[in-house]
Amino acid sequence: MPSNNRDQLERDGPDAVTSDRLLRQAGLLAERDAGTVAAALASFRGRVGLDHTVVATWLGMNPTQLAALGLCGRPDPGSPAFSEAVGVLARRYGVDAERLAEALR
Numbered sequence: 001m002p003s004n005n006r007d008q009l010e011r012d013g014p015d016a017v018t019s020d021r022l023l024r025q026a027g028l029l030a031e032r033d034a035g036t037v038a039a040a041l042a043s044f045r046g047r048v049g050l051d052h053t054v055v056a057t058w059l060g061m062n063p064t065q066l067a068a069l070g071l072c073g074r075p076d077p078g079s080p081a082f083s084e085a086v087g088v089l090a091r092r093y094g095v096d097a098e099r100l101a102e103a104l105r
Contacts (some may be wrong), residue, residue, distance in 0.1 A: 024067045027066070027067030037074050040103065041055060041069075055103070059103070060094065060099075077105045086100050086101045
């Protein structure tokens with residue numbers, strides 16, 4: 001494995017160099033942008049001590065689908081439209097809206 005892949009694997013975990021690499025890498029980069037679902041999910045993962053795969057399964061999707069969801073704009077938990085915005089994302093990605101809302105708060 002080239003050293004840059006080794007470094008990335010060490011830094012970002014197995015999602016960085018597996019199938020659907022480009023999408024997953026974009027999802028990892030999006031975790032650094034507080035305005036994305038990916039950043040909110042990264043915070044959630046840190047709070048509950050779970051990895052990408054477990055959170056994806058908990059939401060009813062695979063890690064690549066989770067990465068795609070992560071690229072979306074984060075609904076504002078303080079907004080009156082939060083539940084509606086989460087519902088739109090939940091329907092689009094086929095996930096449980098209550099669980100997604102819990103992860104995005």
